[in-house]
Amino acid sequence: MxxxxxxxxxxxxxxxxxxxxxxxxxxxxxxxxxxxxxxxxxxxxxxxxxxxxxxxxxxxxxxxxxxxxxxxxxxxxxxxxxxxSADKPSFIRDDLLVKVQAADHLDAGELIARLEERAEVADAKIELFGGLLRRMRGDRSEEEFLRDGDRIGPYLTCRRGLAFEEGNRDWCRWSAAILRERRAAHAER
Amino acid sequence: MxxxxxxxxxxxxxxxxxxxxxxxxxxxxxxxxxxxxxxxxxxxxxxxxxxxxxxxxxxxxxxxxxxxxxxxxxxxxxxxxxxxSADKPSFIRDDLLVKVQAADHLDAGELIARLEERAEVADAKIELFGGLLRRMRGDRSEEEFLRDGDRIGPYLTCRRGLAFEEGNRDWCRWSAAILRERRAAHAER
DNA sequence: ATACCCATGTAAGACGTTACATGATTTG
DNA sequence: CAAATCATGTAACGTCTTACATGGGTAT
CATH class of the missing domain: 1.10.10.10 (Winged helix-like DNA-binding domain superfamily/Winged helix DNA-binding domain)
Structure with a gap:
């Protein structure tokens, strides 16, 4: 609820x-x-x-x-x-993770495509969140805003959103690179 | 589905x-x-x-x-x-974020307590995931395992889980610190 | 002209959570 | 000797998603 x-x-x-x-x-x-x-x-x-x-x-x-x-x-x-009230721990439910979990049994090309798609979605969100944060800060530095600014709540949650999407982007690109290298190594043999 | x-x-x-x-x-x-x-x-x-x-x-x-x-x-x-199939973008649904979103209108002490609780949950998960990754790698270095290891899928998803919880932990501690400083500054006046 | 934006809903169905039910065995 | 673990479910309820419905105004 x-x-x-x-x-x-x-x-x-x-x-x-x-x-x-x-x-x-x-x-x-x-x-x-x-x-x-x-x-x-x-x-x-x-x-x-x-x-x-x-x-x-x-x-x-x-x-x-x-x-x-x-x-x-x-x-x-x-x-x-x-x-x-104590909050229930939040958990992951993500199609993409399910697909990657099964990576060893699936076509690598497909997975790499999904990972790249997701990385691009993440890029877009990163830009969006960056802009929102800048707008909230106005002309103050982040340090200054965090000290004195009002409406700190939305700023903090937006920061979490930003970090989350950066994590997504980095993991997607990293995973895609690994799958590519393994595919290349496999093809060589 | x-x-x-x-x-x-x-x-x-x-x-x-x-x-x-x-x-x-x-x-x-x-x-x-x-x-x-x-x-x-x-x-x-x-x-x-x-x-x-x-x-x-x-x-x-x-x-x-x-x-x-x-x-x-x-x-x-x-x-x-x-x-x-194209996967639907995954979204956030987290009680804690809702609470922090409303931070400006709520008791800071309560929020700080929730953030610290969550950081400790994250700590536990980080240790757990770290252990799982070590077990999957065995005695190989990560680089080596990522190149040759089998069952790469679970390793990659576990890596995402680890990074996610590290993100949680860092954000919780960072947010708690900011709320504490603002509370202290407010009390001084 | 076509498509998208504003603005608010209803209804059916899929999915997830909470509560309940059972019963032997191992661990502290 | 109490609590947790192994092992599998049913039933009721709450939440979320998908599909449908309406209709004027604005942008390309």
Missing amino acids: ALRHAVLAALLEEELSGYQLAKAFDLGVANFWHALPQQLYAELARLEADGLVSGREVVQDTRPNKRLFTVTDAGLAELERFAT | ALRHAVLAALLEEELSGYQLAKAFDLGVANFWHALPQQLYAELARLEADGLVSGREVVQDTRPNKRLFTVTDAGLAELERFAT
Whole structure:
């Protein structure tokens, strides 16, 4: 039941509509949680029914109307309660790792292709996260920002996202290189 | 539908029972996928019904009998098909990141405690994975093993697990240190 | 013209988690 | 002698994904 808390955490930053939330939780951007639009609309409805967020209608001329949501006091209390609970260890569930696990029994060329693809996805995310971090820092150095800046939470999670994707990229390229060398050595014989 | 492929990949290494598989996919050990025992028993039944694995009963005196499973030719073909498919990008879903995202609105002491807890979990995993890697290498250097060793797949995925946990540990300690400094600076005023 | 963006959902089905059930054997 | 390990499941419930539905406005 952490999706609700992820939504609450996202809404602490700024008032958002379901649609805007959906973009923030999208695969391409999500740096601390991922969810689909349908989940978010449903969760927002539940959160509102439980009084943890409150929505206000914003009428728009040229675009469809939207509802912007804010965290209520009860919502903040719920987040505080959540923060004191022990969190379940997070685990890996990644198609690519499954494929590499079976590397010895599969076509190396295919695997190398998948690894390169993933490395490129990681490159894109690294650039994205780097930009987000720069925007949050503004014209301050990182040291300065970490000392005095407000909204440190999103900065820290984005830093984790960045390091995670750098890890992905490095591991993918390293693994691909090893598989290539082994394939070459095998072909020589 | 990647659990089935994760099971197939695990069974390529060696013939295993549901119980042994469950241990391999456990939270503490899982380096390329995670699943609960109940899922694995159910998936093994489905895989057998579909002819992708075959089980053989092993009668034991002192322990309950068990069924050991092997990947069939059809199972290997299914894995090969899976390896050629584009994999969906993997995403983060971690309680701890949600909590840190909300850092600016929560008690710093609590967060620091969670971060330290997680860092210690990571430490334990790092040791575990380090040991697994050493066992796989045997008396060879890593370079040598990566060149000639067999069963390179599990080695590569375990390397990813290790790097991931090192990333976790470093980020947790770094974040905790920043939150501590900010708390101290705040208390001074 | 075609496609994408804004904006919000419903419904069905697949997948994952929690709780329960059983029972002998080995380890501390 | 209590707890953990070996060994295999069933049942209920909760969460996530996939498919469908609608409709105006803006960019190429």
